[in-house]
Amino acid sequence: MSAPVLADPPADDQMGLAESADHIVVIGAVIAWLRLKVDFRFHRKDGVNEVEFELSQKPPTAGYLQELAQIIKDFFQPQP
Numbered sequence: 001m002s003a004p005v006l007a008d009p010p011a012d013d014q015m016g017l018a019e020s021a022d023h024i025v026v027i028g029a030v031i032a033w034l035r036l037k038v039d040f041r042f043h044r045k046d047g048v049n050e051v052e053f054e055l056s057q058k059p060p061t062a063g064y065l066q067e068l069a070q071i072i073k074d075f076f077q078p079q080p
Helices: 003-007 021-035 062-076
Strands: 036-045 048-057
Touching: 021 036, 021 062
Parallel strands: none
Antiparallel strands: 036 048
16 A cells, blocks of 8 residues: 555655645644633641542634634744
């Protein structure tokens, strides 16, 4: 199945996605970080401090996903 690709690999200028893999990982990490929500709760009970925290991600809106798609599209388009 992969033999044809290995026998005739794509030209270097066709491998833009491979060169941008690091950028894709960074973009994904930033998006995940920006969607992260942290809730802290502090309680004092019987002279003992208790700390609770919860990590969650805010659900994306349709507008958010459209804007994200446009940013990624602009990022990968060649600059004149």
